[in-house]
Amino acid sequence: MMTQVPAPPLPIVDGVAPSYLWLPAGSWPNLLVFLEQRFRAIDRATWIARMARGEVVDGDGVRLTPDSPYRRGMCIFYYRELDAETPIPFEEIILYQDERILVADKPHFLPVIPTGRFLHETLLVRLKKRTGLAHLTPIHRLDRETAGVVIFSHDVASRGAYQSLFQQRLVDKxxxxxxxxxxxxxxxxxxxxxxxxxxxxxxxxxxxxEPNSETRIELIEQRETCSLYHMHPLTGKKHQLRVHLAALGIPIINDTFYPEVYPCKGDDWSAPLKLLAREISFTDPLDGRRRHFASQREL
Known part of the structure; x- marks a missing residue:
């Protein structure tokens, strides 16, 4: 199995790094036929135009053409494109930046990384455009619906040390x-x-x-129509906090997934999920300093 990705032979364009794909086992007469079948939402003419512009290449940067032979195990690079993307009318905040990490305060509705119908309107691409940091990568994730603190690495040599903090549960959230x-x-x-x-x-x-998720929940204050809670997740399962509060009979306000699924509201920004990643603390794996970062947002 291929695990090591070659250094991208295409440059970052407008904050967007090239995507890559290892060609799987199969028999296709040429690369174009494979791409048509793999990405059915992209037509033949679009792939031909991209190849003509030199935007589909192999791991060595060699331009690929519609007639290029299909070779199992080859790594190809290409740019992901969207015809139209709705601007998300909320801004991120850079809380901290040094030679190794960047800490951002993400607004509600903004995805962390490109996915689905979001490409330029993502925290990663916005920050790459803003800072020019080509190697910027998130070392953990937040749901699109959740606001708050997200930590990025932009130094390849130290990235693994910071990622291991989350893998070993050495981060207080x-x-x-x-x-x-x-x-x-x-x-x-x-x-x-x-x-x-x-x-x-x-x-x-x-x-x-056997439990595989754990959250400590505290009541901070009661308000007129609801209460403010603090949650300290020991584990990091997908939607963990949303599932746990719903199970306790206190589903998060404006949650459209739990306990029931509600119709998608598209680009309606009027009812954000009332969930905020307020603070992250950890001991820096390189210099031993205690790091603490807090969101400037309020629910």
Missing amino acids: TYEALAPTRPELALPLVHRSRMVDGVPFFRMQEVAG
Whole structure:
């Protein structure tokens, strides 16, 4: 199995790095036929035009043509394009930057990385355009719906050391959420459960079995129509905080996935999920300093 990706032979253009793909096993008469079948939303003429501009190349930067032979295991590079992209009317904040990391305060609705219908309107691409840091990479993720602190690496040599902090659970994370008040719920508490992929595919669900997720939940204050909660996740399962609060009968305000799925609102910005990645703290793996970063946003 191919694991090492060659250095991209195409430059970053307008903050967007080239995508890459290892060609899988199969028999196609040429590269164009494969690309047509692999990416059915992109027509033949578009691929031919990209190849004519030199925007589809192999790992050595050699331009590929529609008639280039299909070779299993070859790594190809190309630019992802979108016909139209709706601007997201909220701005990120750079909280900190040094020679190794950058810390950003992400707004609601902005994806961290390119995905689906989002390319330029993502935190990563915006920050690359803004800073010119070609090697900028997030070392953890937040859902598009969640706002708050995200840490990026822009130094390849030290990136693994920072990534290992999250893998080894050596990062202290605090989230805030607005959710209904349940006076009978004894807080603080620790909620543990087994979380698995749910239905539809984008949801998670709790099932019986050995717990694989854990969150400490505290009540901070009661407001007129809801309460403010602090959550400290020990694990990092997809949608963990949203699932855990919904399971306790206090689903996060404006959550369209839990406990029920609501129709997609498209580009309606009026009701953000009331979930914020408030703080991140850790001991720097390179110099031993205690690092602490906090969002400037309020729910």
